[in-house]
Amino acid sequence: MTRTRADPARHSAFDLAEGFYLAHALLALEHNGVLRSLARPATAAALAKKHHVHAGLLQSALELLAARTNLITCHADRFRLAGAYDDHARFVVHQYLGAYGPAAIALGRTLRKPELAAALIDRKQHAKAFEDSPTLSSDLITDLIVQLGFNDVLDLGCGNGALLSGLTRRMTEFRGFGLDGNPAMCALARRRLKATPDASRVRIFRGDSRRPDTALPASVKRQVRTLSAASLANEFFGSGNREAERWLARLKAAFPGRTLLIGDYYGQLGYGRRLRSRALAVHDFAQAISGQGVPPPDLASWKTIYRNAQCTLVHVVEDEDATFFVHLLKL
Known part of the structure; x- marks a missing residue:
């Protein structure tokens, strides 16, 4: 947790939709090991082959993340992690997307059955x-x-x-x-x-x-x-x-x-x-x-x-x- 001051800006419906897609794309790449491989520049095709994932879907995810976040860059069709993906960024991804993300997705259920919430925390991501x-x-x-x-x-x-x-x-x-x-x-x-x-x-x-x-x-x-x-x-x-x-x-x-x-x-x-x-x-x-x-x-x-x-x-x-x-x- 950091001491970021409250931002008066409000997110629009489109901001929420874009953020939802970006968050899921980033977390999917983390789960599949792709983010670790982005420590060095690589093409989507090479990453797809290495991690046994669909090249077209991976290309789309990487392009969107490179265009709309400060976490991934793209030069000459090669993607890599940006300097902004530092220790704090990794903490945020693992803690709020990885560990508590499942609880956010399941909120529709836990609003009616809150006793289910504790079991939804991903303890490995939390660690x-x-x-x-x-x-x-x-x-x-x-x-x-x-x-x-x-x-x-x-x-x-x-x-x-x-x-x-x-x-x-x-x-x-x-x-x-x-x-x-x-x-x-x-x-x-x-x-x-x-x-x-x-x-x-x-x-x-x-x-x-x-x-x-x-x-x-x-x-x-x-x-x-x-x-x-x-x-x-x-x-x-x-x-x-x-x-x-x-x-x-x-x-x-x-x-x-x-x-x-x-x-x-x-x-x-x-x-x-x-x-x-x-x-x-x-x-x-x-x-x-x-x-x-x-x-x-x-x-x-x-x-x-x-x-x-x-x-x-x-x-x-x-x-x-x-x-x-x-x-x-x-x-």
């Missing part, structure tokens, strides 16, 4: 989105843990392992654990930590971050002194605040008296608020259609959740736009 993209929430938590000298950290929803890897690099004698339910994310975290010096004291577990009390061995739970949750809590608002409150209550019961750092963001869609940024609105919508819900829009709302779960808010850190935050709690 790809974060291969090289740490979240701002993770960075904020990492900085705070280093400043306060916390250790024996359990990172809930550890994702690509960036937080644990960063702490290992910045703290001597760091010890930590990661827990994530997505096997692709766990594999990504283990690869990252394998490439991180002195990471032998960090272990990754596959399990439900909603219920770490049952997902982790008792010996691990006894060692944990600090818990972190970067961009995890926002998943618990598909049916109001109840699930978030239950999650916190379970953490308090399993890890009484421990410190919990929640790094997340204040939502905007669904709360009758002015849209602060295009990126935030798109992310909120992805949250909504995937069954995760949109997190509360302000500190006061989060304080109510903490109070209901009988957790004590000790400290608050917010970015300059008061969009992203870290809340330090005592369980």
